[in-house]
Amino acid sequence: MRRISVALAAVLLCGSAVALAAPAQAASPEETAIARAQELIRLNPEAVRAAGGDRYEVWRATVTRTGFAHVRFTRLFQGLPVVGGDFVVHLAPDGALDGFSVSQDRPVAVATDPRVTAAQAASTAREALRATEVGTPQLVVDAIGGAARLAWRVPVTAAAGEADALVDAVEPRVLRVNPLDHTVIGTGHSVYSGQVSLSTSQGINDYRMVDPLRGNSRTCDMQHTVAGPCVTFTDMNNVWGDGNPATNQTAAVDVHYGSANTWDFYLNVLGRHGVFGDGVGITSQVHRDTNWVNASWSSTQKVVRYGDGSNGLRPLVSLDVVGHEMSHGLTQSSVPGNLTYSGESGGLNEGTSDILGAMAEFYANNAADTPDYLIGEEFDIWGTGDPLRYMYQPSLDGISKDCWYNGVGNLDPHLSSGVTNHFFFLAAEGSGVTPYGTSPTCDGSSVVGVGRDRATQIWYHALTNYFTSNETFAQARADTLAATAELYGRCGSTYRTVAMAWAAVGVGTYSYPWKQCIPKWNLVWEEWPQPPFLDPGPIKWWTKVQEKGTLETVEVAVNLTHPRRGDLRLELVSPAGRSYLLKAADADDRAADLTEVYQVRLGGVAEVGEWALVVEDVVKGEQSHLRGWSLLY
Known part of the structure; x- marks a missing residue:
């Protein structure tokens, strides 16, 4: 990113050293946005979960074509990188605050003196992951998933590939592993989606339903219990399930595949990195309880839970339901306090999951589960x-x-x-x-x-x-x-x-x-003194289209006076004589005047030539005038 600076150059002139100031460069839109974002952080420290030892560094600034800006920051606490401490400042085109996106849910409050040494952290990671190589540990603050913790980030190489292990700096245990490579693609035979590809992880002796490409998302078996433990699904040959829901792995195939598809939909359509927007995967629990006719998102545990249905053979694991439940997590992590699950916000919460679940199904475009609403x-x-x-x-x-x-x-x-x-x-x-x-x-x-x-x-x-x-x-x-x-x-x-x-x-x-948008259409809204409508009878006004367009719809904007607009019938006629009804006469419509935009499906072609607006007053006795109309395509 370009930085603004004012340089002084020493130039020999007639044997003298003269200091000349380089001309100041105008700030780019990104630099202006960064400066404004930094000011807003100072004014709103609580919004970014600021702590006394915080320092923020610009990671990227983007300015959209409409002038909105989004400035991303990373965070250090007392000089230590904060994992999950990133946030975004959103700016309106005029520089006003348009909101914050913050993955961290509370200010960092940790002691930065580790009880576990770097050597102990390396040893812990080596033993827990059966690592063949261990790199130099780096002290960090782990702010993902709740209260911040002091941790060691340890690079490791194991049979499953390279990864970063986060080791607790207070007691020697592995908090989380972020794989860096060695993803393998397995084959799954699902209940509802046919044969699918699965992203899994390779261990020393088996394969696991852990997806390193999608934040280490994990699919596990609740073994028909409510409290667990939930055991990660494993397989010896990376071929999972057989299409029969009675086979233990089969419903897990649907869930693992659906979870990956929803993640990809979030990323490639919405630009979002996972449910939480931070690249961290989720846990999906399959075979919860016995004959449980439900699927749900746990807002406290932040896991998705799937039942097997009333007879144990119709598990609730279809593509749209997986997308639906994951999207409850997306909503929870997008709106502070979630969309309250009662009142009208409850209907918006549930509807959001239906919308995103259905759109994830469209994204998958799976022939065995064709997209629908x-x-x-x-x-x-x-x-x-x-x-x-x-x-x-x-x-x-x-x-x-x-x-x-x-x-x-x-x-x-x-x-x-x-x-x-x-x-x-x-x-x-x-x-x-x-x-x-x-x-x-x-x-x-x-x-x-x-x-x-x-x-x-x-x-x-x-x-x-x-x-x-x-x-x-x-x-x-x-x-x-x-x-x-x-x-x-x-x-x-x-x-x-x-x-x-x-x-x-x-x-x-x-x-x-209207007043804001009329200039966009180049409409002239002024009284046309001649002619009035034929009373009764039709009259035509023409506008000329200079270029051929290819599109599905055109818009016809009409502004006219009439004491009773229900007496009027309007149609659009193309240069080739095709007629499109805009408005039928309606004896029950007794309102005066008409100012409306009609959308017309053309079927793909806007013809060159004269298009006619035909207005017919079907009831005798009242005069009217057209004030203006336009064809927008």
């Missing part, structure tokens, strides 16, 4: 062939809610999550008939989706940067709109779709920032 359809929990939940129309399960109403937060979060799921589906896929099911709206409107990728980015950005612990649906609407504006702008179809999708599930009403 159904939750838990693979294990048939009811014995009727029905899924747990339908995201496109939640009420199909008979108990979940499609629409918000005052009191929906009093329901179980699994039921109020229907509002969240329905919103997301409408935002992503749109209303009406879709490839994934027919999705109605609560207000009779029509919504054109923005696609899964954009909808996912919007939801994740709102969750991690805007949501608070007691988030309501109204606040979620405001926060997702803010996230949309930040990511994709306030004046495009994406923003409009998000607003319409919330209105379509009963949260807020559809409104659009």
Whole structure:
């Protein structure tokens, strides 16, 4: 990273030494962001869990195309590196604080004089890991997973490859091992996903369900107990399971594969390193209890637990459920205090897991478990062939809610999550008939989706940067709109779709920032004195499209006066004569005037030539004028 400096150069001039100041360089956006972030750290020490002995070093600064900045810092405590002490300062385009992301959950408070010597730490790591080589131990502070501890970071080489072992500096024991290489790929025969590849670790005499590529994530066997111990699955030939859920390893294959897929979805789609965002893997407990019909995230132990179903043969380990449960951990580590699991925030919490679980399933694109917006359809929990939940129309399960109403937060979060799921589906896929099911709206409107990728980015950005612990649906609407504006702008179809999708599930009403967005469309909003509408009868106005476009939708913005807009029928006609109905006449609509943007599916081509807006007043007796219209594509 470039640093600002002012240099003095000694130059001989007529036999004299003259000091000339080099011209000062203008600060780059990254340097400006760093300086502002450092100032905000000084003003908000509690936000970064500051301790008296802390020192912070810039690791990276990025400035996005929209002007938002994100400055990452590493931490030293009394000169010692703090493992898990990193944090990010987020800045709005005007330099205002936009939040902090901090992996450490409390300030460091440890004595820095080790009771265990470096030699003892090396010996402990050698014996515990059967290491063939041990490097020089480095004293660090381990702040991962709770209260900070003084530890030795010991480089080791063992049969399983190179790793960093963290050895407690107070008593000689290995706290954690971070493998650096020697990952092996095994073959798994799963219950629901067919034959899959598994990332495992090779020991001296066996293979283990430990994934070094994904933070050392571990899949273990609870052996049908509740309290454990949970024994890491091992195998002699790295071929796991046989597709039969009665075989002990088979459900573990689904979980290990699903966990890796969810990790990759987080990383490659969301830019997040694991459940906690710090690169540390999780433990997944399989065969918990006997015939346990559940899967859950433990917010205290920070592990995922999976049951085998009522008959022990339909384990709750499908791709979407693995992604769902891991995403409860993501939510917990993204929102201070979690999204409270009651009231409306409970429905947002549960819905977030459904959303990210479904999107992880789409990411996997597994032919044996094709992507969809159904939750838990693979294990048939009811014995009727029905899924747990339908995201496109939640009420199909008979108990979940499609629409918000005052009191929906009093329901179980699994039921109020229907509002969240329905919103997301409408935002992503749109209303009406879709490839994934027919999705109605609560207000009779029509919504054109923005696609899964954009909808996912919007939801994740709102969750991690805007949501608070007691988030309501109204606040979620405001926060997702803010996230949309930040990511994709306030004046495009994406923003409009998000607003319409919330209105379509009963949260807020559809409104659009006309005054802010009119300049984006180059619209002229002024009275056109001639001609008035034919009364009754149609009239056409034309606009010329100069270039051919290839896209799915265009937007038609219309502003007109009329004492009763329900008398009006509007359509768009392409240069080739194709007609697209924008608005039908509606005798029940007695409101005056019309200011609206209509989204039109074209099927892929925007033609060159004159496009016509056709407005027909179907009832005689009242005059109207068009104030302006535009075709945006």
